[in-house]
Amino acid sequence: MTTENAAHATRSRSGRAGDSAEAERLAAVEHYSILDTPPEGAFDRIAALAARWLDAPFATVSFVDADRVWFKAVYGSEGISQISRDHGLSSSAILDDEPCVIRDALPGPQGVGTSPVPGEQDVRSYAAAPIISPEGHRLGTVDVFDTRHRQFQDSALSTLADLAAVAMDTLELRLSTLRTLRHERQLRKQLEGFASTLQRTLLPPSLPTVPGLQLSCHYHTADPGEVTGDFYDVFALADGRWAFFLGDVSGHGAPAATVASLTRYTLRAAAMHSSDPTDVLEELNTVLLHDPNVSHSATVLFGVLAPDSEGGFDIVLAGGGHPPALWLRPGSGNGPGVEEVWPEGGMLVGALPDASFATRRLRLRPGQTLLLYTDGLTEARPGGDIYGAERLTEFLTRHTEAGATALVGELDALIAELGSAVTDDVALLAMSVPRE
Template identity: 60%
Template structure:
């Protein structure tokens, strides 16, 4: 019996070693260890501390024998600690967030030197940074010197921030691969950049009960990554959120800001029912790093189905062109312009919102200025040109409107010099 137990134990040890070897290979794949501070990761740590009201937050990577901090907030002069015994090393052993509400009484941490040492850690919560193939590289975590509880919404926020870090790592790795491939074969650049651009957009839009949602993305140049973005996602309780915007500039830095913007909006929407407050959180996030010159324009909205049919929409603006509401068959085009200032430009920026109702036969269109700033046949298209086109091409659904606009873009000569993102929403008829 002893021999059988030893055999089982040896097999388990070998299996664990194989899993850890694969995980360390994944860490090496992202080539992130011992790299200098980086704005997107620093902003995630600062956001974690702010949103979860914690004095210390880190973005940590678990190496073979150490915990290395890619970013810290409230923890000065420390870049790494020993792996064992370590909170982060324990946190990556499970898929779900790891929470210690009172480290002095929790048997998992009662003997940890971080608890009894100078830091005096009493509370710890961490969400794993997980690759698409299931390897947990490290954590986004928060620490406090007092015991406390944490709610599900806060854990969801922590999980979203860990997703932001993973997106940034993927984006960074994609950029590195792009540079290496460019040295070997210039001809591959367009295909790789196009794939990177697609990674900044949702692969598909969700099915929203009672609503038709359609989108289109027109890349002005397949060889350059730009910063247009959009998304639609559920908030629970029948509520939905949507946004569309444009980051200034081009290239990898604009793409990194785009990734941070999308996931900051998603995280903020989980705990705020005020679209203007969501934009204010994004503004604060973009301003955390003064070395990042990018700002963006955004329309952010919340959808709520109405008992009598249709949807109530609360729409907030951050320096973006107005949305347009069209009425099928009538040729009427309304500007929906909540106002608001550029996001990420000023610390005291103000954001405004408005309410509207979307009824059957109406479509709400959001677009980026690559469309209105185009110059087909040398003439500025402009917002008036767009409204005139929509008035002369009345449609009954979001998909029809996007189809008409896609045809319009295809006919521009010369084509738009900037990317164009389109997002349209329309109420489905009860019989559809």
């Protein structure tokens, strides 16, 4: 072990290791990503143990940078973060692999020129053990400072060396944790990219232009790293009619996404050769039940709309266990109204071979809007309480004049306001007939 006085410490600092070795040492300090990081309990405990076991009022865990000594942990003093390397005793302590002792740290003509602990002018004795990396680089020190002139016994210095080794082990564990977190973040980004790409294949790239109708849609992903089973589409049929649907497959992940894809293309195909929306849902039910790879059911609203002679649209809506569509009619009755369009009796799709499905007819007139949504919106839990269909209806009542595009914009803002309370994906599909 090395024993010095303060004057010797000053002279030692003037003869630092060669440029190449010092560059490697600084690179090793940088490698551990420790400088200028917030306090951490493991290092705080090392400093506290050093002070307690060596009966010293002050202790630090420090790392030596190019021009400064930076304190990761400080015990017994406050407001200390770093000190110039020319004034820091750690600069001397890292010149040797053995613990370092300075019996006279008092500032003065023969001393270090300033206190080794900023703000503590009564430090007399100092002991430190270097924190040595597996490659042999001395990164910093575990130090104790005392206001008394004292000798540090060999056993005390061995304890300090053990604590420096613990500090090094903590650095290695910390670095391993950082690498794991970085790797997980990279994987997460990759998964989010894959999930986003797959999710886009489940949704139409854009909605078609339907003469006399305004269409708008929105898809909110609750977890960017996971695909789910929400889906929607609008497409042309023969003789000027149009079909639309929105639904939600039970479960999450790739299995649910697979069923959503199968459902979307089955609905498109079935609608081409059947004019009855209930027949379309029955065909989808049969396909899902007979596919051995499908283990998920789905809720669906499927509708057909046809332009009428008054500038509106006649709509036949079939329900397969999905939450009702919402019909927004400004100025209806005593004021604006929001009505649930619920085909009573519609059952879950893909669950039972004898499932029955129901329809409901309505006429969408100029100024009116029909909204289809998935239950990720109503099942949000702001403040722990479920948002619910009633609150959604109250919200929509204030926006019955909005039209499809503006309404979806308002709902998008609502979802953003709910934030993390929305724990499931949300799909929205709105259609409105503009006023002339």
